[in-house]
Amino acid sequence: MAMTGVLRPGHAQLRVLDMDESVKFYTDVMGLLETGRDASGRVYFKTRAERDHNSIVLRQADRAGMDFLGYKVLNQATLDDLEAKLKAHGVATERLPAGEMLETGERVRFKIPTGHTLELYADKTDVGNGMGYTDPEVDVIDGKGIRPIRMDHALLYGGDIDGSRKIFEDVLGFNLVERVKLEDGATDLAVWLTCSAKAHDVAMVRHAEDDKLHHISFQLASWEQVLRAADIMSINRVSIDIGPTRHGITQGTTIYFFDPSGNRLETFCGGYDHYPDMHPITWTWDEVGRGIFYHDRKLNSAFLSVVS
Numbered sequence: 001m002a003m004t005g006v007l008r009p010g011h012a013q014l015r016v017l018d019m020d021e022s023v024k025f026y027t028d029v030m031g032l033l034e035t036g037r038d039a040s041g042r043v044y045f046k047t048r049a050e051r052d053h054n055s056i057v058l059r060q061a062d063r064a065g066m067d068f069l070g071y072k073v074l075n076q077a078t079l080d081d082l083e084a085k086l087k088a089h090g091v092a093t094e095r096l097p098a099g100e101m102l103e104t105g106e107r108v109r110f111k112i113p114t115g116h117t118l119e120l121y122a123d124k125t126d127v128g129n130g131m132g133y134t135d136p137e138v139d140v141i142d143g144k145g146i147r148p149i150r151m152d153h154a155l156l157y158g159g160d161i162d163g164s165r166k167i168f169e170d171v172l173g174f175n176l177v178e179r180v181k182l183e184d185g186a187t188d189l190a191v192w193l194t195c196s197a198k199a200h201d202v203a204m205v206r207h208a209e210d211d212k213l214h215h216i217s218f219q220l221a222s223w224e225q226v227l228r229a230a231d232i233m234s235i236n237r238v239s240i241d242i243g244p245t246r247h248g249i250t251q252g253t254t255i256y257f258f259d260p261s262g263n264r265l266e267t268f269c270g271g272y273d274h275y276p277d278m279h280p281i282t283w284t285w286d287e288v289g290r291g292i293f294y295h296d297r298k299l300n301s302a303f304l305s306v307v308s
Helices: 019-029 076-088 161-171 223-235 285-292 301-305
Strands: 006-016 033-037 043-046 056-060 065-073 093-096 107-111 117-121 150-158 175-181 188-194 202-206 212-219 240-246 252-258 264-270 281-283
Touching: 006 019, 006 117, 006 150, 019 033, 019 043, 019 056, 065 076, 065 150, 065 212, 076 093, 076 107, 076 117, 076 161, 150 161, 161 175, 161 188, 161 202, 175 285, 223 240, 223 252, 223 264, 240 301, 281 285
Parallel strands: 006 056, 065 117, 150 202, 175 281, 212 264
Antiparallel strands: 006 065, 033 043, 043 056, 093 107, 107 117, 150 212, 175 188, 188 202, 240 252, 252 264
16 A cells, blocks of 8 residues: 555653653663653653654653654655644644754644644654665664564543544544444444554544543564563563453454553554455444453453553
8 A cells, every 4th residue: 555644653752750760661671772862851762673763752750641642744745734634624733843852853733632632743863773774684683671663553542532533534544443332332432543554553442531541552573572572571570451462453462561650551463454445343342342352351440441
């Protein structure tokens, strides 16, 4: 599928309670690579395979959570066009200058009806993945921790997921991949949306409070690497929410766990390819447990209620 418009999730800025502890966790346990620190004290990271300068930004704060989620777009013309479409849809936008985030170009920032702050940007410095662009090896073998391939998606909790979905679909060009219905059989409890051929690039769950983060997800290459991640988490006494297990929705294998500040993260692999001509998959209320956790066929209360 030719990719235009919004390409992929590009970065997320997370609030952490103790920067030193968090840097150690994201370096030694997650296996991310620190790529810089700015004058405001933010610390920047990328995964082993990402070529752009950063995907995870940490900011010291008094409460955990996510400040904003950024998506990379094809080029400057696309950025300008999408900003115009957002304004025509009635969405207020703000331009942040190049360099406000390290090695990142001009960004268009806006809020969606669930209260989350999103950004679009076209430019970020390519620092490479350690293997070069000519005759590369397949991987950099050594490194600390879990070492995910990429920051892959986010699950957002908020009230008006219908209004937010409309912006993702009608303005940003995302496609609906899967959905879960409430007991009435009509109202969406949750939706999974993609801007690529992945099973999802964002998901949203209907929730009483706006602007809440359920998790940021990192992709691994195989089920074996998910199991290896579980071993690393246990060795480092990481708080695991659930897993290793498998989803019915998107069909990925997964572990959910928490960083030292209480931000939930996910390591996953698998999932199917999605194309725009596919029909969305619907899960009924009676089967939601199997949809989320395919093996256990039931939800745990913490997974539904704990957000940051």
